[in-house]
Structures are given as structure tokens and as C-alpha cells.
Amino acid sequence: MKMNLWFNEHKQLLAGTVGGLVLISWLLGWLHVSALAMAVMYVGGVVGTVPIASRAFGALKAKTISIELLVTIACIGALAIGEPNEAAIVTFLFLFGDVLEERTLAKTRSAVKDLTEMAPQQADVLQDDGSLVATDIDDIDEGMRVVVRPGGQVPVDGTVVAGTGDTLEAVITGEARPVAKATGDDVFAGTTLDSGTLTIETTAAGDDTTFGQIVELVEEAQDAQAPVARFIDKFARYYTPAVLVIAIIVGLVSRDISLAITMLVLGCPGALVIGAPVANVAGIGRAAGSGILFKGGATVASLAKADTLMLDKTGTITTGKMAVHSVAAFNGDQNEALGILAGIEAGSVHPLAKAIVQYADGQKVAQAAVPDMETIKGRGLASADGQYLVGNERLLAEHAITVAADVDAAVKKAQNAGDSVVILAANGLVRLVVGVNDIVRPDAAAGLAALKKAGVKKIVMLTGDNRAAAERIAADLPIDEVQAELLPSEKVEAVKTAQANGAQVAFVGDGINDAPALATADIGVGMGGGTAVALDTADVVLVRPQFNTLSQAVSLARGTTNVTTQNIVIAVGTVALLLLGLLVGIVHMGSGMLVHEVSILLVIGNAMRLLRK
Structure with a gap:
């Protein structure tokens, strides 16, 4: 276990060492020092194989036949038959792929990293005598008053009790424009005071703030797997021993050990294993930067499939400012x-x-x-x-x-x-x-129209208000159906009826009154305006409650699902073509492994497209 930890911490060093030994061996071969070149290549093959074999052994102890096992057997076989160059090159490419994968995932998690680094650590707490004392965030309790000056970071969730100013709330809502704050207004930890001075009465601090919950939600979501990713894990579990058996049969039938070893290496579904997670992490990270919080990969997949959108009226279609x-x-x-x-x-x-x-x-x-x-x-x-x-x-x-x-x-x-x-x-x-x-949200018409273009077939308003009020609001919007004067239980029944008729339902509400319907729908979307209740209730939270953000969430979900599917096609197609090329004699271990690693680069690059604004 300690050895595996050391290898994981020094992936870049190991990949660089093996790569350097391969280059030195090639240089010695060019200088016609063949014996030394072969010795250096053997060293490179061994140095590269040891960490991969260690990981394979760790997986076997956990009763898992991993991809590393294929590579280990192939490299040991290559060393045994006097082909150290194949072992060294394969292990270098494998280790280099690991380093690249780690860096890519780190980049796609940048939204969470940026949020974490922005977390406030101290606050100026107002004392009874009017003085200010710098206090650690962990020591601040509800009810304490803190003072924030121009350019300072708001350290807590709370309510303004004195002063006026403008805050920059992009980290919470994705909104770039300053938001005016005065007595009685709510403010969020992690935002920045652009101008003015505010005295804030604390309602939450540290991990309990909206900011803290956002960080936790995105971290959990990026670690959670989508259904397709879980399928791939199961697939790899059975695929690996299948390739081992096929390679043994090919070796026995053809009596060509080199061919069998090459089949083991080229049969590694590396692009398949990395393709889905990197797309999932990139899509969720990209969404977080826009104030869209997905609670896991399964949530992304469910929203992508939604064809019926059901919406509450008050506080969702309307501003709630009545x-x-x-x-x-x-x-x-x-x-x-x-x-x-x-x-x-x-x-x-x-x-x-x-x-x-x-x-x-x-x-x-x-x-x-x-x-x-x-x-x-x-x-x-x-x-x-x-x-x-x-x-x-x-x-x-x-x-x-x-x-x-x-x-x-x-x-x-x-x-x-x-x-x-x-x-x-x-x-x-x-x-x-x-x-x-009530007042209809100014972007409701354009946002709902964008949802129709994104593939949502039917939009239904569900409201407890009277029919006349509901139909008056729906008349100017692309809403297909209005169900009015509903109790919370009747909203749930409306969702269940649509599901029984084959609809994949996304319900959009404020995360408070509509909790039963949010829980019953295939996917619950909370337009909560950053409230802690909305963060707890829905599967997807739109921190900035706007319809263009809702349509963006649907587009991102569909985009992430499409990229995942594309990555699977690239990965499976590459392995199939490599094995076919191997059998007809036009692909060999070196060239095949290069194509294999290029396919990993392709799926990573494809997933990185999701990070574009």
C-alpha cells in the first residue's frame, strides 16, 4: 500500500525516468553501442513495469482483475522474450497517460479549486464597544456582527444591518454585474464588496454557508458516477479477464508469444475507462462556474433525457415579488x-x-x-x-x-x-x-423558447393559484398546458400521471413549497436564488434563478451526455481496429500502443470542449 502511494505521488518522475532511459537507449543504438543500449532499455522496461505491477497486485488483493494486470503480463512477457524496447515504450506511454489523465482531471476540477481558495478565513467582528477584532471563521456564531470594507470579502452569510454597497456575486450566482445591497438585504460568504461599507449580522458561517455548501455539492457531484460510468466499470471488470483468455488462446493456437503479448497490451480499454469520468467532471465543473449545481453524474444523465418540463408559477415563472x-x-x-x-x-x-x-x-x-x-x-x-x-x-x-x-x-x-x-x-x-x-420573469419567454429548441417537447405550469391568474401569465409564454388550483399532493399526482404516460419529467420549483413534486419528478430543479433550502431539496440547483441558466443547464447536460457517448465510440472503435489490424499483420506493439495513447488524448480533448464558455 505504501509503495503504491509513493508511486502515485511520483508518477511524473517515473514517466520521465522511463522516457529518459528510452531516449538514452536510442541514442546509444545510434552510436552503435548495441549491448549498452539493450541494457539501458531493459532497465527502462523494469522501472516502468514495477509501479504498474504493484497496482495490479493491489487490485488482485481486492479481488479485481484490472487493466494494469494486462499491461504487467504483457511487459513481463516482452522482457522475457528479449523485447525490452516494447516493455519500456509501453510502460512509458501508460505512465505518461496516467500523468496526463491526472492533470486533465485537475484542470476540469478548477471550478471547485477556485471556490475553495476563495473561502474566507477571517472576519472583523464588531464588539460591544464598537471595536473590531479579527476572528477565525470557525469561531464565528450566528448572530455575531461583522464589518466588511470596500474590496473586502464577505466572510459569512447574513443580513445587512447597517451601511450600503455593491457586491460582486459571480462566485455564488455567476452574475458578473455588481449587486446593490442595503439594510435588510441578504449577502453571501465568498462574495466581494466592490464599494461601500457593510455591517452584517451572521446567519451562517464556514461550511454552513451557501458558499460552503456549493463547494461540497460540486465536489460530491464530480466524484459521483453517471450510470454510463458505472456500466463501464462493470464492463472493464469482465472485459479484462476476457482479453486474458483470448490472448492465451491466440498464443496457443498461433504459437506466437509476441502476438499474444501484443494483444494483451492493445486490448487495454484505457480510453474507455477515462472517457466517461473526464466528461462527467468537465461538464459538472463547467456548470458550477455558471452557477449551475448538478448533484452527481446520474443527475446530468437524467436532465439530458428530460422531455417534459413542469414548472411552479410563483417564484419560478414569476419573480415572486408581488x-x-x-x-x-x-x-x-x-x-x-x-x-x-x-x-x-x-x-x-x-x-x-x-x-x-x-x-x-x-x-x-x-x-x-x-x-x-x-x-x-x-x-x-x-x-x-x-x-x-x-x-x-x-x-x-x-x-x-x-x-x-x-x-x-x-x-x-x-x-x-x-x-x-x-x-x-x-x-x-x-x-x-x-x-x-405577480411579475413574470423578464427572461421567461426567451428561456422557455430556448428549452423547446434544446429538445424539451412539452412545458406544463402547475400552480396552486386560480386558473385565471395562471392562464393570464401563461398566455404570453410558450407553455403547452396549465394546471391550476392544485394542492401540493395534486402537483405530485400530475407528475406521476405524466411519468405513467412515458414522459421523463423535470420539475422546476423554488425548493420549499414544491419539495414533494421535486422529489417525485425524474429530475428536480431548484430555482432557489442561492438559498440553503433549495440547495438541500433539488437534484439541480440554479444559484442564479434565471431561465437562460435553466436552458444552459439542459444544454450542458445534453452536451456532457453526448461527449460521453462519443468517447465510448472512440474508445471501443480504437480497440476494435487495433485488434483487427494486429490479426491481419499491419499493427505491431509499438505503433499500436501509440495509437492507443492517441485515443486517450482524443477522449480527453473531446471532454475538454465542455470547459469552453
Whole structure:
């Protein structure tokens, strides 16, 4: 084990040594010092074979017949029959291929490496006396306040409590433009303060930050294998002993040991083994640099196959930044009822609730003291004693609240305008009907059209809002179907129905309300805006919640899958042609091994295309 570790740490030295010995041997041969040239080549063959044999032996101890075993047997055989040049050249090319593979994978992991290096290590923590103390990130707890000056790195996730400034958030969202920050705005660790000075109250530090989770997610994703990669591992497990048996048969039948040894070497599926992992790592690394987080190779493959896209409306198709559009009051003073409603909604993070609270603040209406409310899925909120109800008409019906004709007319008017309707009932009487409207994301139409071009056949909107509001939004978008007024469980049923009809479903939601549908779909995509909840929920996370990023994610997934398939074709085709050429006598060990290594370069180069912007 220690020997293998040493060999792995000194791959470049070993490859260089063997290559240098081969060159020296050739030079001595050119000077007609044949005996010394042969001796140097033997040394090169032995030096190159030992580390490969050590790895083969380690694999055998783990009950695995590896590709290294083929090379080891072939090289020992070449040395035994007096062909040290073949052994030396083969081991040099094999070791050089290892070095090249390692460097390529390191390059494709550069997105994670860059993120890791950007991780903040210290923060200036604000003390009670107003002084600042430089503190290690590991010693910072939630609630501590830190100060960031111009050009400084934001060290924690948190909320701005004082100051204004512009942050550069490309490391988190992929967005290059500065983002304005003021009191109440969220900031992320790892971003840079371009201008201004901010005092930030910590909500998360270190590995718990969005930044820390992004690094962890991408590292895990790049190490996770796609289904095709797992297939290749199984294939190699059976392929290696098969080549050994065929080589033995060829040797026995032809009585040509050199031919059998050459078959062992050329039968090594090196390009096949490296082709899928390098494409997987390159694709996921490229995506991470654009704020797209794939949770593993299987996720990439699933998104590439998706033909049906189902989307939540609020916070996904729309911005989630809603505003009150209409207010109708009944059975009492409007401001009094608005104060009650604002008091109830003050503790909620739902976009409708935020819009109502902001509207009440704008009207200078004070929030009333209200009892704790219980959430009733798909309907709204209710106090334990039934005194207050806030939600839709279903909620009122379940609590036997009579909806008068004028209330029903106000509800229908708001719905016909495309508003989401919030009804407040107090002590058995309807007090308010509030219409709240949302804003469609400006890039939704172009982004959804790009998804259609990328191969998505059907786009379906699933929403809990009323049909009029949903259809109003869908009318200007390339959406094929609208299903409205759905409970979370009904969204799940819609996904299951599409799957039962043969669709490969990708569900796009905000990662919070839509968790059941995200989990049920073949692939869940969270347009979470960098929230920790979205990072935990979905299979793919779009840190920058934009539709052009969604279409880019689909394109990258399909591109990665295509490159993987191309690499498999290159690898299998090369081995087949080499073995055919060997049998007809036009390929020999030296030339064949060169072609074999060139095929590895081809699959690596093909995968590297995924890193292009």
C-alpha cells in the first residue's frame, strides 16, 4: 500500500525516468553501442513495469482483475522474450497517460479549486464597544456582527444591518454585474464588496454557508458516477479477464508469444475507462462556474433525457415579488381589517404575505396583535379557535363561513384580473378580499423558447393559484398546458400521471413549497436564488434563478451526455481496429500502443470542449 502511494505521488518522475532511459537507449543504438543500449532499455522496461505491477497486485488483493494486470503480463512477457524496447515504450506511454489523465482531471476540477481558495478565513467582528477584532471563521456564531470594507470579502452569510454597497456575486450566482445591497438585504460568504461599507449580522458561517455548501455539492457531484460510468466499470471488470483468455488462446493456437503479448497490451480499454469520468467532471465543473449545481453524474444523465418540463408559477415563472392590486372591505373598517391581516401575515415568508405587509406599511396601518395561526396546506391559515381565517374560498367553506353575493363578486373580479386572492374572515364574517399580482420573469419567454429548441417537447405550469391568474401569465409564454388550483399532493399526482404516460419529467420549483413534486419528478430543479433550502431539496440547483441558466443547464447536460457517448465510440472503435489490424499483420506493439495513447488524448480533448464558455 505504501509503495503504491509513493508511486502515485511520483508518477511524473517515473514517466520521465522511463522516457529518459528510452531516449538514452536510442541514442546509444545510434552510436552503435548495441549491448549498452539493450541494457539501458531493459532497465527502462523494469522501472516502468514495477509501479504498474504493484497496482495490479493491489487490485488482485481486492479481488479485481484490472487493466494494469494486462499491461504487467504483457511487459513481463516482452522482457522475457528479449523485447525490452516494447516493455519500456509501453510502460512509458501508460505512465505518461496516467500523468496526463491526472492533470486533465485537475484542470476540469478548477471550478471547485477556485471556490475553495476563495473561502474566507477571517472576519472583523464588531464588539460591544464598537471595536473590531479579527476572528477565525470557525469561531464565528450566528448572530455575531461583522464589518466588511470596500474590496473586502464577505466572510459569512447574513443580513445587512447597517451601511450600503455593491457586491460582486459571480462566485455564488455567476452574475458578473455588481449587486446593490442595503439594510435588510441578504449577502453571501465568498462574495466581494466592490464599494461601500457593510455591517452584517451572521446567519451562517464556514461550511454552513451557501458558499460552503456549493463547494461540497460540486465536489460530491464530480466524484459521483453517471450510470454510463458505472456500466463501464462493470464492463472493464469482465472485459479484462476476457482479453486474458483470448490472448492465451491466440498464443496457443498461433504459437506466437509476441502476438499474444501484443494483444494483451492493445486490448487495454484505457480510453474507455477515462472517457466517461473526464466528461462527467468537465461538464459538472463547467456548470458550477455558471452557477449551475448538478448533484452527481446520474443527475446530468437524467436532465439530458428530460422531455417534459413542469414548472411552479410563483417564484419560478414569476419573480415572486408581488404587490397588492386590489382591496375590497366588508363588515367593518378597512384599515382595522388590514391591520389584522398584516399582523397575521407578518410572520410568514410567503410572497403573498410579504406583499400584504408591505402594502399595510405603505398605508401606515399598524399591525394588530393576533393569536398564533396554523397552516392548512393548499388553503391558508387558521387560528386554533377559528376566530381568524386567512386563505381561499375552500378554507371558508370548510369552516362554514357564508360568502355573500358582494363578497363573491369581489373575489371573481380579482380572479378575472388574474390576481391571487387572499380572503380574511374574522368571527365568522368576511372582512377583506385582497387581490395580489405577480411579475413574470423578464427572461421567461426567451428561456422557455430556448428549452423547446434544446429538445424539451412539452412545458406544463402547475400552480396552486386560480386558473385565471395562471392562464393570464401563461398566455404570453410558450407553455403547452396549465394546471391550476392544485394542492401540493395534486402537483405530485400530475407528475406521476405524466411519468405513467412515458414522459421523463423535470420539475422546476423554488425548493420549499414544491419539495414533494421535486422529489417525485425524474429530475428536480431548484430555482432557489442561492438559498440553503433549495440547495438541500433539488437534484439541480440554479444559484442564479434565471431561465437562460435553466436552458444552459439542459444544454450542458445534453452536451456532457453526448461527449460521453462519443468517447465510448472512440474508445471501443480504437480497440476494435487495433485488434483487427494486429490479426491481419499491419499493427505491431509499438505503433499500436501509440495509437492507443492517441485515443486517450482524443477522449480527453473531446471532454475538454465542455470547459469552453
